[in-house]
Amino acid sequence: MRGGAAIGAALGTLAAFLGEIRAPEGLLLLLIVAGALAGAFAVGRRILSVGAGGLALLLSLCLLTPVSRGPLNALVLAQLPQQADAIVILGGGVQCGTRTLEGSSQARLLAGLELWRAGFAPVVTVSEQSDVFSATCPKMSDIEREIIRALYPQGGPEVLTLTSVTTTRDEAARVRELAGQRNWTRILLVTSPSHSRRAAGIFAAQGLNVVSVPAPETRFDYTLPLPSDRLRAVQVVLYEWLSRAKQSVGGTPER
Incomplete structure (x- = not known):
C-alpha cells in the first residue's frame, strides 16, 4: 500500500x-x-x-x-515577415523575485524590435499580465518598456500595452479592439516557436489577419542534440x- x-x-x-x-x-x-x-x-x-x-x-x-x-x-508556424500595421509581442512571463523577464519574454521582445528596426511596422505591443497568479510580480509590460527606452532613448517605436491579460485569448481580444480603433489590416505575431501555430489560430479566430514570425527558441536547442x-x-x-x-x-x- x-x-x-x-x-x-x-x-x-x-x-x-x-x-x-x-x-x-x-x-x-x-x-x-x-x-x-x-x-x-x-x-x-x-x-x-x-x-x-x-x-x-x-x-x-x-x-x-x-x-x-x-x-x-508540428507546433511551429513560421512565415516570412510582411509590411504590417503593428508587431504584436506576446508575453512569455516574468521572474518575480529578480524582477526580470523570463528567457522566452526576452527573446520575443528582441525579435519584435528587430522587425520594427527592419521597417515592417511602426507600432509594437507589449502585454501587461493580470494579477490572477501573482499580484506582487512587477508588470511585464513595464519591464519591456524600460528595456525599449534604454535601447532607444529617442526615436523608438510607438509602444502600446495590452492591459490585464492572463491568456493568449485575452491578448487576441485586446489586439482586436486596437485593430478596430486604428484600422489595422495586418499584424505580425511574435511568440515562441512552439506556441506560434496555436497563437496564430487564436488570433485568426478573432478575425485578425496574422503573419506568424516566431522568435528564436532560447530554452533548448530545437535540433534536440542532448x-x-x-x-x-x-x-x-x-x-x-x-x-x-x-x-x-x-x-x-x-x-
Missing part, C-alpha cells in the same frame, strides 16, 4: 512538471494527494503500475532519441497538447 501511494504521489508530481501545470500550491498538493490515494488501493495500484511502465518507456524513447522532433515541429534538450521538448509538447485539449472542451487556453 505504501509503495503504491508513493508511486501515485511521484506520478502526480511528474505530471505537474511535464505538463507545466500553473496552479496555486493548494491545487498542486491536491494532485499529488490524489495520486497517492489512487495508489493506496489495489485497482489504482494496477492502473498506476501500467501507466508508470508505459510512461517510462515513452520518456526513455524521447530522452535517447530525437523522436519528439516531429511533434515539436537528452536535456529532448526532455524540455517533451515538456513543451505536452504543455501545448494540454492547452489544446483544454481549449477544445471550452476551457481558457494558456499563455
Whole structure:
C-alpha cells in the first residue's frame, strides 16, 4: 500500500512538471494527494503500475532519441515577415523575485524590435499580465518598456500595452479592439516557436489577419542534440497538447 501511494504521489508530481501545470500550491498538493490515494488501493495500484511502465518507456524513447522532433515541429508556424500595421509581442512571463523577464519574454521582445528596426511596422505591443497568479510580480509590460527606452532613448517605436491579460485569448481580444480603433489590416505575431501555430489560430479566430514570425527558441536547442534538450521538448509538447485539449472542451487556453 505504501509503495503504491508513493508511486501515485511521484506520478502526480511528474505530471505537474511535464505538463507545466500553473496552479496555486493548494491545487498542486491536491494532485499529488490524489495520486497517492489512487495508489493506496489495489485497482489504482494496477492502473498506476501500467501507466508508470508505459510512461517510462515513452520518456526513455524521447530522452535517447530525437523522436519528439516531429511533434515539436508540428507546433511551429513560421512565415516570412510582411509590411504590417503593428508587431504584436506576446508575453512569455516574468521572474518575480529578480524582477526580470523570463528567457522566452526576452527573446520575443528582441525579435519584435528587430522587425520594427527592419521597417515592417511602426507600432509594437507589449502585454501587461493580470494579477490572477501573482499580484506582487512587477508588470511585464513595464519591464519591456524600460528595456525599449534604454535601447532607444529617442526615436523608438510607438509602444502600446495590452492591459490585464492572463491568456493568449485575452491578448487576441485586446489586439482586436486596437485593430478596430486604428484600422489595422495586418499584424505580425511574435511568440515562441512552439506556441506560434496555436497563437496564430487564436488570433485568426478573432478575425485578425496574422503573419506568424516566431522568435528564436532560447530554452533548448530545437535540433534536440542532448537528452536535456529532448526532455524540455517533451515538456513543451505536452504543455501545448494540454492547452489544446483544454481549449477544445471550452476551457481558457494558456499563455
